[in-house]
Amino acid sequence: MLTGGPLDVLTGDYLAELTMLILGRDRLKDPGLGYAKTFLRQLEEGLGLAHERGVRIVTNAGGLNPAGLADAVRALARKVGVPVRVAHVEGDDLRRPGAAGDAGAGVPSGVAGAGVPAGVVGPGVPAGDAWAGVPAGALTANAYLGGAGITACLRAGADVVVTGRVTDAALVSGPAAWWFGWGPEEYDRLAGAVVAGHVLECGTQATGGNYAFFTAHDVRRPGFPLAEVREDGSAVITKHPGTGGLVSPGTVTAQLLYETQGARYLGPDVTARLDTVRLTPDGTDRVRISGTAGEPPPDTLKVGVTRIGGWRNEVVFVLTGLDVEAKAALVREQLADALEGVAEAAWTLARTDHADADTQETAGALLRLVVRDPSPERVGRQLTSAAVELALASYPGFHITAPPGPAQPYGVFTSALAPAGSVPHVAVLPDGTRLEIAPAPTTAGPPDPPPPSPRPAAVTDPGDGAALTLAPLGLLAGARSGDKGGDANIGVWVESDAAWEWLRGTLTVEALQALLPETAPLSVARHELPNLRALNFTIAGLLGDGVASGHRFDPQAKALGEWLRSRHVPVPAHLLPSTPEGIRP
Numbered sequence: 001m002l003t004g005g006p007l008d009v010l011t012g013d014y015l016a017e018l019t020m021l022i023l024g025r026d027r028l029k030d031p032g033l034g035y036a037k038t039f040l041r042q043l044e045e046g047l048g049l050a051h052e053r054g055v056r057i058v059t060n061a062g063g064l065n066p067a068g069l070a071d072a073v074r075a076l077a078r079k080v081g082v083p084v085r086v087a088h089v090e091g092d093d094l095r096r097p098g099a100a101g102d103a104g105a106g107v108p109s110g111v112a113g114a115g116v117p118a119g120v121v122g123p124g125v126p127a128g129d130a131w132a133g134v135p136a137g138a139l140t141a142n143a144y145l146g147g148a149g150i151t152a153c154l155r156a157g158a159d160v161v162v163t164g165r166v167t168d169a170a171l172v173s174g175p176a177a178w179w180f181g182w183g184p185e186e187y188d189r190l191a192g193a194v195v196a197g198h199v200l201e202c203g204t205q206a207t208g209g210n211y212a213f214f215t216a217h218d219v220r221r222p223g224f225p226l227a228e229v230r231e232d233g234s235a236v237i238t239k240h241p242g243t244g245g246l247v248s249p250g251t252v253t254a255q256l257l258y259e260t261q262g263a264r265y266l267g268p269d270v271t272a273r274l275d276t277v278r279l280t281p282d283g284t285d286r287v288r289i290s291g292t293a294g295e296p297p298p299d300t301l302k303v304g305v306t307r308i309g310g311w312r313n314e315v316v317f318v319l320t321g322l323d324v325e326a327k328a329a330l331v332r333e334q335l336a337d338a339l340e341g342v343a344e345a346a347w348t349l350a351r352t353d354h355a356d357a358d359t360q361e362t363a364g365a366l367l368r369l370v371v372r373d374p375s376p377e378r379v380g381r382q383l384t385s386a387a388v389e390l391a392l393a394s395y396p397g398f399h400i401t402a403p404p405g406p407a408q409p410y411g412v413f414t415s416a417l418a419p420a421g422s423v424p425h426v427a428v429l430p431d432g433t434r435l436e437i438a439p440a441p442t443t444a445g446p447p448d449p450p451p452p453s454p455r456p457a458a459v460t461d462p463g464d465g466a467a468l469t470l471a472p473l474g475l476l477a478g479a480r481s482g483d484k485g486g487d488a489n490i491g492v493w494v495e496s497d498a499a500w501e502w503l504r505g506t507l508t509v510e511a512l513q514a515l516l517p518e519t520a521p522l523s524v525a526r527h528e529l530p531n532l533r534a535l536n537f538t539i540a541g542l543l544g545d546g547v548a549s550g551h552r553f554d555p556q557a558k559a560l561g562e563w564l565r566s567r568h569v570p571v572p573a574h575l576l577p578s579t580p581e582g583i584r585p
Contacts (some may be wrong), residue, residue: 020304042225064164065164066163082137085159086484091149094141095134104307139411141306145164146166146440170197173190173270173409188233188325194270200226206252207219222469223243234292236282247286248281248530257492261376270531299442305527311407316401327367334394336385349366470568473566475576500530
């Protein structure tokens with residue numbers, strides 16, 4: 001990014017729900033850690049070039065210890081001989097000494113010095129107003145701050161700004177507000193920058209990575225996306241010349257739908273109305289985002305909480321050839337006594353086997369046992385050894401994919417809401433000055449914009465009287481899926497007005513649950529985004545306790561959308577492409 005072309009601000013998003021858990025465990029081992037160490041290794045290569053070109057760097061790699069990373073950046077700058085002004089943003093960490101609501105909650109027994117007396121709160125936050133909702137057992141508890149602290153650091157002349165848990169989009173909206181001098185109530189402009197930030201936050205997912213229609217393009221080495229943000233909040237998503245991949249309305253739509261929940265995209269600075277966003281081509285590898293309406297933010301902040309949920313282990317048995325179901329039943333019966341008393345034992349049988357297979361591997365099915373328990377002993381080597389000891393006394397062809405191992409701790413992610421005024425938001429400027437950031441105004445603001453007019457349909461009901469063909473949904477629709485804690489999200493979009501009229505009438509909640517039977521017993525919310533010709537589904541509880549718990553074969557639901565696209569549905573024949581499967585112009 002530093003060598004590819006012009007750049008004003010380089011952002012780096014290092015935090016995910018699982019990352020916070022990993023950083024929390026790092027901090028238990030060494031209180032001086034808690035930040036993304038990979039950022040320092042990357043910065044050593046590029047700090048001098050960024051300084052020469054006047055590029056500001058903004059990153060959330062500070063994780064649980066932004067002050068510690070800021071100090072490390074200063075030490076690195078001295079080492080490489082580059083004069084830089086470093087600032088950081090703090091206040092999001094609700095478990096560190098001096099943070100709102102911290103009373104030493106969640107400190108595992110035997111970990112000394114990690115707590116503080118009850119009632120100690122952050123700077124400028126009265127004890128009576130502090131959020132006291134950090135649950136017992138929390139390893140990390142971090143509020144999602146907005147971009148105003150970043151803006152303040154840049155206005156004070158910072159070359160590098162390090163934050164903890166801010167929203168991913170704040171890494172773009174904060175610099176945009178600094179660059180254009182936006183105030184906290186310029187909701188439409190802020191919302192436009194938030195949408196641009198959401199497109200950029202997952203890097204090459206906006207330039208062809210993880211793209212449903214990847215076979216139509218050369219996406220082997222996609223370049224990183226960049227946003228040309230305008231003063232009115234609109235932006236053009238593009239990439240530097242000569243880099244691989246592509247930027248198209250499809251790739252931008254896919255990322256816009258990623259891990260969002262509904263038409264209102266709530267944030268600490270602004271609520272962005274995704275149902276007002278319009279995408280238009282703006283040349284080769286250029287897509288303009290415009291029309292985004294903003295509303296005041298909610299008066300609460302999301303708080304991400306992680307904790308150690310217990311201990312887990314797993315064994316995968318390979319069942320080869322004939323009688324797969326009977327072989328699976330035998331193993332389950334033989335291990336029943338060993339599993340007695342285990343809190344949770346989940347069996348899944350993946351029929352990866354093929355009849356009359358010409359290789360042994362393709363003749364095999366996989367039987368997976370995942371066990372979880374508060375005690376490491378109940379799911380440790382004693383249990384996995386019991387599985388291996390069946391080798392000479394179980395089904396013919398017995399073997400497993402890996403040797404038995406010890407129990408491993410697993411994490412749980414949950415979210416909560418805290419009053420915005422109870423969470424300190426502090427910009428620590430390059431000269432050390434601590435500047436308290438007031439919560440964004442949440443009452444005054446423009447009225448709700450009217451819902452966007454539906455796109456004109458080529459036909460009212462493309463399925464009415466049309467010949468239907470049973471075909472994979474993915475021949476017509478793209479999808480992108482992911483996780484939000486224990487919930488899964490699927491965004492589905494199509495590329496023509498006629499296909500949109502068919503999709504919005506066909507892919508109901510009931511239809512989704514029929515196509516994806518795992519979702520049938522769960523609560524599913526469906527939202528329409530007509531400007532994007534898209535539907536967005538949130539499936540509550542599909543992922544159990546979240547990615548770190550290993551609840552599911554695909555614990556982050558990254559492939560859930562591709563499973564949906566592979567399911568066969570009756571499609572009006574005239575809507576299907578004439579090009580080969582999976583290919584799009």
